[in-house]
Amino acid sequence: MTRITGVRLRRILDSRGNATVEADVLTESGGFGRAAAPSGASTGEYEALELPPSEAIAAARKHAIPRLVDEAFAGDQRSVDGALRAADGTDDFSEIGANSAVAISMAAAKAGADVLGAPLYQHLGGAFRGENFPIPLGNVIGGGEHAKEATHIQEFLAAPVGAPSVSDAVFANAQVHGRVSELLDERDLPAGKGDEGAWAPPVSDAEAFDLMEEAVADVADDLGFEIKFGLDMAAAELYDDEEDGYVYGDDVKSTAEQIDYVADMVEEYDLAYVEDPLDEDDYEGFAELTDRVGDQTLICGDDLFVTNVARLQDGIDAGAANSILIKPNQIGTLTDAFDAIELANRNGYDAVVSHRSGETTDATIAHLAVATDAPFIKTGTVGGERTAKLNELIRIAEDAT
Ligand SMILES: O=C(O)[C@@H](CO)OP(=O)(O)O
Numbered sequence: 001m002t003r004i005t006g007v008r009l010r011r012i013l014d015s016r017g018n019a020t021v022e023a024d025v026l027t028e029s030g031g032f033g034r035a036a037a038p039s040g041a042s043t044g045e046y047e048a049l050e051l052p053p054s055e056a057i058a059a060a061r062k063h064a065i066p067r068l069v070d071e072a073f074a075g076d077q078r079s080v081d082g083a084l085r086a087a088d089g090t091d092d093f094s095e096i097g098a099n100s101a102v103a104i105s106m107a108a109a110k111a112g113a114d115v116l117g118a119p120l121y122q123h124l125g126g127a128f129r130g131e132n133f134p135i136p137l138g139n140v141i142g143g144g145e146h147a148k149e150a151t152h153i154q155e156f157l158a159a160p161v162g163a164p165s166v167s168d169a170v171f172a173n174a175q176v177h178g179r180v181s182e183l184l185d186e187r188d189l190p191a192g193k194g195d196e197g198a199w200a201p202p203v204s205d206a207e208a209f210d211l212m213e214e215a216v217a218d219v220a221d222d223l224g225f226e227i228k229f230g231l232d233m234a235a236a237e238l239y240d241d242e243e244d245g246y247v248y249g250d251d252v253k254s255t256a257e258q259i260d261y262v263a264d265m266v267e268e269y270d271l272a273y274v275e276d277p278l279d280e281d282d283y284e285g286f287a288e289l290t291d292r293v294g295d296q297t298l299i300c301g302d303d304l305f306v307t308n309v310a311r312l313q314d315g316i317d318a319g320a321a322n323s324i325l326i327k328p329n330q331i332g333t334l335t336d337a338f339d340a341i342e343l344a345n346r347n348g349y350d351a352v353v354s355h356r357s358g359e360t361t362d363a364t365i366a367h368l369a370v371a372t373d374a375p376f377i378k379t380g381t382v383g384g385e386r387t388a389k390l391n392e393l394i395r396i397a398e399d400a401t
């Protein structure tokens with residue numbers, strides 16, 4: 001029933017106005033799935049490779065589609081993703097592009113779910129998936145590679161850890177986003193937005209910490225539940241080999257100073273989450289920081305692990321981080337993403353499912369996060385390509401309870 005009978009690929013627009021790959025997968029019994037690849041700006045050096053969409057589509061048509069049509073079953077995700085790997089033949093999907101691969105992989109999962117008549121989260125997670133729902137981490141102030149003339153730290157994320165429901169959490173993040181806008185207005189600061197819809201004001205990182213502290217406290221007071229905040233430091237973008245340190249404008253921090261700085265911020269602001277606090281090659285620094293504050297907060301590896309089981313295993317062996325960011329397009333298939341989540345969970349690492357800065361309205365990650373019982377999902381706060389995931393989470397919570 002789920003034998004694949006057709007795969008169509010096309011170029012569509014993403015939220016930055018760039019082209020990306022969309023895939024349709026059709027099955028023998030009329031099943032249909034459609035998915036689109038997201039795209040990063042602060043991409044990790046060890047990520048699977050995104051090709052220019054036209055090239056990725058041409059290569060996938062030549063190499064992958066013949067191995068899928070009449071050969072693979074949408075209901076058997078490993079057969080689909082195995083065919084994609086075999087068609088590509090490289091470790092980093094440099095032949096057909098991780099963008100073609102991930103779009104086909106996710107579209108096949110949706111087609112498989114469609115044949116069963118099950119929602120995607122149920123198809124992926126099964127009857128024993130657990131009852132928890134992910135808490136959305138909402139990017140409300142940001143800079144780095146996502147906005148010019150703004151903070152050095154890439155993302156300041158609201159984390160509504162005390163929200164009684166998914167819907168309360170989603171609306172709390174939107175309210176924090178709105179509260180930050182009011183605070184900027186009171187301070188006569190311009191409020192442009194970065195790639196993910198976060199405010200990108202021309203303020204120092206220290207001011208952004210203060211704005212976040214005030215905004216989450218105000219909204220928590222109003223709503224009556226705990227809201228913390230966290231960071232994506234995207235420190236690989238701050239790290240400069242020649243300076244041998246982390247560059248914050250005129251200030252350069254050595255690795256030891258960076259670790260002290262992050263540990264101090266965790267203490268001072270009771271941060272719920274810190275992603276990529278150190279360079280993507282610095283397992284040792286990650287381990288030292290995890291040792292210091294890992295019992296108080298999540299130290300998450302994004303560019304460090306790139307959703308890759310081998311890199312995660314190195315991190316586990318080194319005691320680096322206690323959490324992994326999961327981005328299916330970093331590794332190319334849902335199977336690879338699931339394997340990374342499983343390895344993480346077996347070793348006490350929390351898996352946090354994430355969007356990219358360049359997105360479409362594809363909501364697959366909302367289903368992936370629920371299916372795998374992820375404690376957090378990073379999806380932004382406002383903007384159509386962000387709310388597509390958040391609203392899907394609200395629908396899934398309604399459907400599943
Ligand atoms: O660094 C990140 O975690 C992401 C998403 O917020 O950004 P990008 O997609 O640009 O890598």
Ligand SMILES: [Mg+2]
Binds near residue numbers: 232
């Ligand atoms: Mg990141």
